[in-house]
Amino acid sequence: MEVGCGLGYIVNRIYHEVDSKIHLTGTDISANATEKAQQLFPYIQFEKGNILEDVPQKYQSAFDVVMTKDTLWYVLDNLEAYFDNLAQMSKKYIYIHQSFPASSQFLGSDIFPNPKALEQYVSNKFEVEYSLLEYNKEYDKTHNLHLILTKKNN
């Protein structure tokens, strides 16, 4: 499951580059995005969905991996629901890929000024199984944080 999949290019890469037999689903709050994604990639299932709303029954613990890329800045008003709902959909892993702009002033910088702050925040709720920070020196100087999380046993 990819949450906030936009036009679906990442799930499509997983289909082609990882395994086309994986059951893949992409959701996004924008019906426009999911409709276009469905046209672009008809062999993948896309559905409109808001990660801040209650998780539908069919998506409860339904996915081995729930991933999301660059959605954090859209959900700052309700971080608790965001992380709880990602966790509710996942049987095991949550993969967060979040980029941080080069500038120190961006929407959300008061809450997460840098990748370390995000990692610290999620470590209160999840086990951090893997963490990788990439720095794109040549291109746009963004930092890209990759976190693989599992639920805490408590």
Ligand SMILES: C[S@@+](CC[C@H](N)C(=O)[O-])C[C@H]1O[C@@H](n2cnc3c(N)ncnc32)[C@H](O)[C@@H]1O
């Ligand atoms: C910066 S784009 C990233 C798109 C894609 N993940 C990528 O990296 O190319 C953020 C996406 O999150 C979606 N989004 C924003 N708020 C959302 C919400 N509450 N629930 C689901 N998707 C949301 C937006 O519609 C948008 O497609």
